[in-house]
Amino acid sequence: MSKKHPVVVVTGSSGAGTSTVKKALEAIFHRQKIKPVTIEGDSFHRHDREGMREQMALAVQAGVNFSHFGEPANQFEALEQLFRVYGETGTGQKRFYLHNDEEARLQGERLGIKLNSGEFSPWEEIEADTDLLFYEGLHGLVKTDTVDMTRYVDLKVGVVPVVNLEWIQKIHRDSAERGYSEEEVVDSILRRMPDYVKHITPQFSETDINFQRVATVDTSNPFIARDIPTLDESFVVIRFRKPDIRSTDFTNLLSMISGSFMSRRNTIVVPGGKMGMAMEIIMTPIISELIKQRREV
Numbered sequence: 001m002s003k004k005h006p007v008v009v010v011t012g013s014s015g016a017g018t019s020t021v022k023k024a025l026e027a028i029f030h031r032q033k034i035k036p037v038t039i040e041g042d043s044f045h046r047h048d049r050e051g052m053r054e055q056m057a058l059a060v061q062a063g064v065n066f067s068h069f070g071e072p073a074n075q076f077e078a079l080e081q082l083f084r085v086y087g088e089t090g091t092g093q094k095r096f097y098l099h100n101d102e103e104a105r106l107q108g109e110r111l112g113i114k115l116n117s118g119e120f121s122p123w124e125e126i127e128a129d130t131d132l133l134f135y136e137g138l139h140g141l142v143k144t145d146t147v148d149m150t151r152y153v154d155l156k157v158g159v160v161p162v163v164n165l166e167w168i169q170k171i172h173r174d175s176a177e178r179g180y181s182e183e184e185v186v187d188s189i190l191r192r193m194p195d196y197v198k199h200i201t202p203q204f205s206e207t208d209i210n211f212q213r214v215a216t217v218d219t220s221n222p223f224i225a226r227d228i229p230t231l232d233e234s235f236v237v238i239r240f241r242k243p244d245i246r247s248t249d250f251t252n253l254l255s256m257i258s259g260s261f262m263s264r265r266n267t268i269v270v271p272g273g274k275m276g277m278a279m280e281i282i283m284t285p286i287i288s289e290l291i292k293q294r295r296e297v
Contacts, residue, residue: 005090006132006290007083007152009140011041011207012159013069013166013200021159021211022136024279028287029134037086037130041137042097044079046072049118056191067188069195074139076147083152086126086133096121131291141203150206154290157283158207165215165229167222186223209282210239213272234272238282242266248282256281 010021029036045068047055052073059066066072082092098104101117108115115121126133141156142149150156161169167189174180174188204210213236215229240248253268254260257278260270270278 003293003296005087006154006294007087008036008132008134008155008157008287008290009149009153010134010136010157010159011138011140011203013138013196020276021157021279024276025134025283025287027280028284032284032288032291034131034287034291035129036132036134037092037094037126039082039094039133039135039137040096041135041139042099043095043120044075044137044139045097046075048097048120065191065194067192067195069138069192069199071144071195071199076139076142076144076149079135079139080147080149080152083133083135083149087152090126090128090130092126092133093123094126095123131294138200139203141206142199143202143206144199155283155286156207156209158204158210159212160204160210161213162215162219164219164222165213165234168219168225168228171222171225172228182223208241210237211275211279212237212239213275231272231275236270236272236275236278237263238268238270238278239264240266240268248285253278253281 056066086092096107098107098115098117098119098121104115104117107121111121140149141153171182171185174185175182213234215234217229217233219225219229250262250268257270257274260268263269
């Protein structure tokens with residue numbers, strides 16, 4: 001961990017809703033004039049889209065499991081090194097995974113080169129004088145026999161919908177935005193399950209704060225759900241690893257967020273429609289403290 005160059009991680013599986021937390025944090029950064037370097041978890045995959053297809057085909061032939069969630073498909077060591085180097089020096093290298101043609105066009109124009117969807121942009125140095133590193137992706141808190149991301153992270157945030165809701169979100173997102181058939185998405189969910197249990201789930205025992213969305217409508221069969229439950233059709237269970245994390249004032253939170261209540265001494269429940277608001281209220285003072293400490297060093 002580093003007071004001079006803090007590292008903030010938002011971790012959650014594909015389709016979990018980490019982008020909601022990302023928007024809340026970006027709003028905090030904007031209001032407080034904080035300059036972050038944003039790291040996308042997909043940029044530390046080991047293979048581009050075509051390479052991943054080839055590796056999965058080889059895995060099928062060999063009868064072994066292989067998925068985006070697993071260690072062989074990712075550069076865990078490189079990500080851990082980035083967290084460590086940034087914390088020590090405020091420097092490091094980043095790149096982007098280009099999910100679609102628009103991302104490829106924008107990054108290609110920025111760099112003055114031709115890039116294609118499904119590729120990575122070239123590695124480049126992190127811009128100078130950033131205030132903190134903000135990571136959003138699958139593996140920000142992974143621990144294995146050889147790596148331990150948690151040693152270098154100052155604020156650990158998890159985003160974990162109940163699993164059926166997570167699957168509904170993934171099925172709809174991958175079908176609508178990435179052009180996959182429902183059968184392909186379901187196959188992906190099943191193929192990833194061993195790595196989900198091994199690498200994704202354990203991270204949420206390491207988080208300082210977890211945001212878990214729970215639907216209040218029937219999600220018992222996610223594979224036939226016609227739409228994603230809305231925020232107003234859900235509650236968000238917010239669990240703090242320590243009840244006094246960064247001196248969080250639970251009484252104040254309850255008074256500011258209408259309809260919220262405490263379910264345990266370290267857990268507050270808020271209406272789904274207030275999730276973004278709750279995130280900003282909770283994390284604004286924590287981020288402010290990190291920046292204050294940075295400027296005092």
